[in-house]
Amino acid sequence: MSAPLVKLTKKDFVSDQEVRWCPGCADFAILAGVQKLMPELGIEREKIVFISGIGCSSRFPYYMNTYGFHGIHGRAPAIATGLKMANPDLNVWVVTGDGDGLSIGGNHLIHALRRNIDLKILLFDNRIYGLTKGQASPTSELGKKTKSSPFGTVDRPFNPLTLALGAGATFVARTTANDMPHMASVLKRAAAHKGSAFVEIWQNCVVFNDGAFDEWSEKDVRDERLLKLEHGKALVYGKGKDKGLRIGGGFTLEMGAADGAVLHDESRDNLSLALALASLEPPWPQVMGVLRAVDRPTVDQLAREQEREAEKAIRGPTTLEALLQSGDTWDVGAGGDA
Amino acid sequence: MTVSAAPRSHVDIQNAVVRFAGDSGDGMQLTGTEFTREAALHGNDLATFPDYPAEIRAPAGTTAGVSGYQIQFAAHEVYSPGDQPDTLVAMNPAALKVHLADLKRGGLLILNEAAFKQADLDRAGWKSNPLTDGTVENYRVIKVDFERLVGKAVEGTGVSAKDASRCKNFYALGLVFWIYSRDTEREEQAIRDRFKKTAPLAEANVRAFKAGYNYGETIEALDAYVIQPARLKPGKYRNVTGNSALALGLIAAAQNAGLRLFYGSYPITPASDILHELSKYRRFHLTTFQAEDEIAAISAAIGASFAGALGITGSSGPGLALKTEAMGLALMTELPLVIINVQRGGPSTGLPTKTEQSDLFQAVYGRNGESPIPVVASRSPADCFDTAYEACRIAIDCRTPVILLSDGSLANGSEPWLLPDVNSLPKIDPNITTDPAGFLPYKRDEKLARPWAIPGTPGLEHRIGGLEKDALTGNISYDAQNHEKMVRTRAEKVRRIADRIDPTEPYFDPDGDVLVIGWGGTYGSITQAVIEARQQGLRVGHVHLRHIFPLPNDLTDVVSRYRNVLVPELNTGQLRLHMRGQLGIESIGLNKIQGKPFHVAEVRSAIESLARRNPLAAEQEIA
Numbered sequence: 001m002s003a004p005l006v007k008l009t010k011k012d013f014v015s016d017q018e019v020r021w022c023p024g025c026a027d028f029a030i031l032a033g034v035q036k037l038m039p040e041l042g043i044e045r046e047k048i049v050f051i052s053g054i055g056c057s058s059r060f061p062y063y064m065n066t067y068g069f070h071g072i073h074g075r076a077p078a079i080a081t082g083l084k085m086a087n088p089d090l091n092v093w094v095v096t097g098d099g100d101g102l103s104i105g106g107n108h109l110i111h112a113l114r115r116n117i118d119l120k121i122l123l124f125d126n127r128i129y130g131l132t133k134g135q136a137s138p139t140s141e142l143g144k145k146t147k148s149s150p151f152g153t154v155d156r157p158f159n160p161l162t163l164a165l166g167a168g169a170t171f172v173a174r175t176t177a178n179d180m181p182h183m184a185s186v187l188k189r190a191a192a193h194k195g196s197a198f199v200e201i202w203q204n205c206v207v208f209n210d211g212a213f214d215e216w217s218e219k220d221v222r223d224e225r226l227l228k229l230e231h232g233k234a235l236v237y238g239k240g241k242d243k244g245l246r247i248g249g250g251f252t253l254e255m256g257a258a259d260g261a262v263l264h265d266e267s268r269d270n271l272s273l274a275l276a277l278a279s280l281e282p283p284w285p286q287v288m289g290v291l292r293a294v295d296r297p298t299v300d301q302l303a304r305e306q307e308r309e310a311e312k313a314i315r316g317p318t319t320l321e322a323l324l325q326s327g328d329t330w331d332v333g334a335g336g337d338a
Numbered sequence: 339m340t341v342s343a344a345p346r347s348h349v350d351i352q353n354a355v356v357r358f359a360g361d362s363g364d365g366m367q368l369t370g371t372e373f374t375r376e377a378a379l380h381g382n383d384l385a386t387f388p389d390y391p392a393e394i395r396a397p398a399g400t401t402a403g404v405s406g407y408q409i410q411f412a413a414h415e416v417y418s419p420g421d422q423p424d425t426l427v428a429m430n431p432a433a434l435k436v437h438l439a440d441l442k443r444g445g446l447l448i449l450n451e452a453a454f455k456q457a458d459l460d461r462a463g464w465k466s467n468p469l470t471d472g473t474v475e476n477y478r479v480i481k482v483d484f485e486r487l488v489g490k491a492v493e494g495t496g497v498s499a500k501d502a503s504r505c506k507n508f509y510a511l512g513l514v515f516w517i518y519s520r521d522t523e524r525e526e527q528a529i530r531d532r533f534k535k536t537a538p539l540a541e542a543n544v545r546a547f548k549a550g551y552n553y554g555e556t557i558e559a560l561d562a563y564v565i566q567p568a569r570l571k572p573g574k575y576r577n578v579t580g581n582s583a584l585a586l587g588l589i590a591a592a593q594n595a596g597l598r599l600f601y602g603s604y605p606i607t608p609a610s611d612i613l614h615e616l617s618k619y620r621r622f623h624l625t626t627f628q629a630e631d632e633i634a635a636i637s638a639a640i641g642a643s644f645a646g647a648l649g650i651t652g653s654s655g656p657g658l659a660l661k662t663e664a665m666g667l668a669l670m671t672e673l674p675l676v677i678i679n680v681q682r683g684g685p686s687t688g689l690p691t692k693t694e695q696s697d698l699f700q701a702v703y704g705r706n707g708e709s710p711i712p713v714v715a716s717r718s719p720a721d722c723f724d725t726a727y728e729a730c731r732i733a734i735d736c737r738t739p740v741i742l743l744s745d746g747s748l749a750n751g752s753e754p755w756l757l758p759d760v761n762s763l764p765k766i767d768p769n770i771t772t773d774p775a776g777f778l779p780y781k782r783d784e785k786l787a788r789p790w791a792i793p794g795t796p797g798l799e800h801r802i803g804g805l806e807k808d809a810l811t812g813n814i815s816y817d818a819q820n821h822e823k824m825v826r827t828r829a830e831k832v833r834r835i836a837d838r839i840d841p842t843e844p845y846f847d848p849d850g851d852v853l854v855i856g857w858g859g860t861y862g863s864i865t866q867a868v869i870e871a872r873q874q875g876l877r878v879g880h881v882h883l884r885h886i887f888p889l890p891n892d893l894t895d896v897v898s899r900y901r902n903v904l905v906p907e908l909n910t911g912q913l914r915l916h917m918r919g920q921l922g923i924e925s926i927g928l929n930k931i932q933g934k935p936f937h938v939a940e941v942r943s944a945i946e947s948l949a950r951r952n953p954l955a956a957e958q959e960i961a
Contacts, residue, residue, distance in 0.1 A: 070803025
């Protein structure tokens with residue numbers, strides 16, 4: 001029945017459900033990007049599972065013609081962890097947002113990352129609560145005026161990338177929904193990563209936070225304000241790739257000419273450069289692409305290895321009957337006496 | 339001294355209650371467990387009640403840090419750990435202060451004399467020395483200087499003075515072994531096994547144990563008692579705690595269903611031992627997952643069930659509160675899931691190490707929306723196996739979350755368990771769907787269960803979630819009529835479980851003065867109380883509910899055969915209100931909320947006074 005040899009197309013991953021995001025929502029672009037990516041993975045459709053929490057982004061699984069689970073607010077990484085540990089053969093994707101993944105579900109996100117469970121985690125970041133109609137989110141910039149913060153927010157936002165790096169994520173990347181080719185390449189890298197892959201996707205909310213990323217990602221400014229990371233290549237940006245980042249004194253980065261810029265190495269064990277790049281704020285460019293990609297054993301693999309070891313062990317009961325009778329037992333005879 | 343006197347008489351008795359009490363660091367739980375194992379292997383029937391503080395090491399010598407372990411063992415069937423000890427071992431003045439009031443008048447009191455210095459008395463809050471001020475004059479007191487005698491016994495083993503002092507619990511154990519004529523060889527071997535990594539410690543503990551035993555032989559004030567093996571039902575037995583039996587029940591169910599068992603849990607007293615127990619058995623296709631929190635534990639279990647495993651999560655009341663939303667998700671997605679609540683004293687953090695039955699409402703009624711979830715309850719440590727199996731069976735059969743209620747006294751208490759014949763356990767067919775022909779995610783069978791279609795199966799790709807779903811396709815539906823239909827269908831699915839429960843047959847008298855209805859860990863106390871009340875000539879029946887929700891259909895009929903209904907509970911009357919609401923049953927409550935199990939005498943006197951409430955009717959019936 002399973003048909004890995006049949007070539008699937010994007011259409012095979014489109015479900016029969018009407019997509020109900022607002023017109024102009026960047027979620028459409030992400031959905032299209034993911035549906036286009038799926039056939040390229042060479043994985044049978046029945047082995048792919050999309051799991052989400054609550055929020056606009058979390059409607060995603062309904063639109064994918066794969067197995068899907070629309071969970072409860074913030075818990076998608078936990079549901080996905082159970083699913084993956086119960087069946088490591090599945091290809092499991094988590095779709096979450098800045099509220100779902102970083103606020104109510106923050107704990108599950110960081111623990112999924114530290115465990116390095118083999119999940120692809122897509123965090124749609126629009127810096128606002130959309131489904132509940134416009135409250136500040138944990139990535140809303142300081143001072144932002146929203147329905148829940150009419151005088152401006154007073155709490156500082158999370159930086160999703162430094163959070164993921166700090167949690168020990170083995171794959172950390174950022175892309176934007178308004179640059180389809182870049183998003184496609186990042187998603188493909190995430191899909192290929194063995195372990196927790198965390199991807200922050202800038203996603204514009206046209207209704208409640210329109211233009212949130214314009215200052216960096218609009219076509220006319222993006223070359224100057226975004227630095228696209230490429231493994232083994234220099235950290236350069238600007239229209240003519242004429243600007244670069246290099247190591248300064250006291251563990252800091254310095255802006256300067258392209259000449260002498262540091263080479264980007266995603267496989268670097270030490271987190272300091274990745275953290276420095278992830279933390280850049282204006283007037284510095286924002287980084288896009290894969291910040292970190294390192295190989296570590298996944299928790300789902302390790303758990304199965306323990307199980308195989310236990311099966312090989314000579315000691316201990318091997319059947320249910322033997323298990324029940326393990327420990328000190330005694331017999332009571334038909335006469336009633338021991 | 340060598341024993342030259344003639345062997346002393348051994349007095350045959352039918353049963354005894356022994357309590358070991360000391361500081362949290364004195365090893366009283368271990369001492370009690372060791373004595374229990376020997377009683378079990380000796381063939382006695384038994385019931386135990388470990389009682390320990392929430393603090394791992396409260397300030398030494400204070401009453402806050404006293405840890406106790408009680409066992410009743412007998413030549414006949416035993417239902418409860420006993421109301422009052424015949425023998426109390428008190429390792430320090432604090433233990434004496436906490437436990438003396440429970441000791442039977444004339445009972446044997448074994449004291450560690452070395453621990454009764456002025457500073458010790460002050461720490462325990464004694465105003466004067468109880469050994470000399472008349473406090474203990476109604477008891478048979480054996481004062482022993484444990485420190486000195488243990489110190490002498492372990493001389494030459496090379497253990498430090500501190501380690502030597504830590505052997506004194508085995509000295510106490512040895513002395514109690516002598517008093518109850520227990521076999522020392524098995525215990526000696528058990529001690530050597532326990533300390534096999536450190537030979538000097540093994541030797542020191544064995545010597546302390548033997549010295550305690552020999553001390554009994556030496557002092558002439560003591561009789562030795564003999565309690566013959568009980569005439570239990572023939573078969574192979576093993577002593578189990580409730581948490582162990584529960585873990586084994588889960589494994590048995592998963593194995594018989596041919597499913598992987600996934601246990602997601604977060605550490606919490608008194609449920610953690612289930613996680614510990616299951617973690618040992620990786621080879622039984624078993625995944626244990628210590629989650630980052632209670633919500634992750636249940637969410638992961640739901641994810642595992644979606645993947646086609648038997649997802650299980652376990653906790654205690656505060657943890658169940660956190661899992662509430664996810665239970666609703668499991669109910670809505672109609673996936674098998676078992677949720678274990680090893681109840682403890684509440685509300686909030688409450689009394690973590692004490693027992694209570696106050697989470698019945700939480701289990702039956704504690705969720706948002708119309709969210710019926712079947713609830714079953716364990717009645718004894720060994721019954722935890724059967725109820726765990728039953729909970730899994732219902733969950734798989736009906737594609738529903740099921741709540742299993744245990745409690746602290748069952749979890750840590752132990753009793754002999756007649757091992758079940760593996761082949762006679764009820765069959766569990768997971769009936770996993772693989773055929774895409776006509777597949778609809780919410781099309782139901784006669785039990786109203788929906789198909790279990792698991793990822794990895796070609797052609798069955800579908801999406802589920804917590805939003806209301808269409809009655810057949812499972813797609814999101816906001817249709818008004820569909821919502822009402824789905825709410826009623828989910829309720830009817832759970833209600834139909836009652837149609838498949840065995841008929842309710844009361845124990846003891848099938849009609850009469852009083853019907854005692856209980857649930858959960860009060861089974862032992864109620865059973866013994868009913869036995870004793872009937873010895874007074876009363877006609878008493880006992881129903882102990884395994885199925886809390888839905889309740890058995892025939893319960894109203896059964897109740898009508900008795901003049902009074904008594905419902906003893908370790909809460910303020912939750913089952914009473916539940917039965918009134920569900921079935922209109924009126925009853926009288928006996929309620930205790932002290933973090934402790936019922937004494938048999940408390941239940942017995944409630945039965946007796948209830949029966950006496952209506953003397954005229956009683957006479958008419960007799961005539």
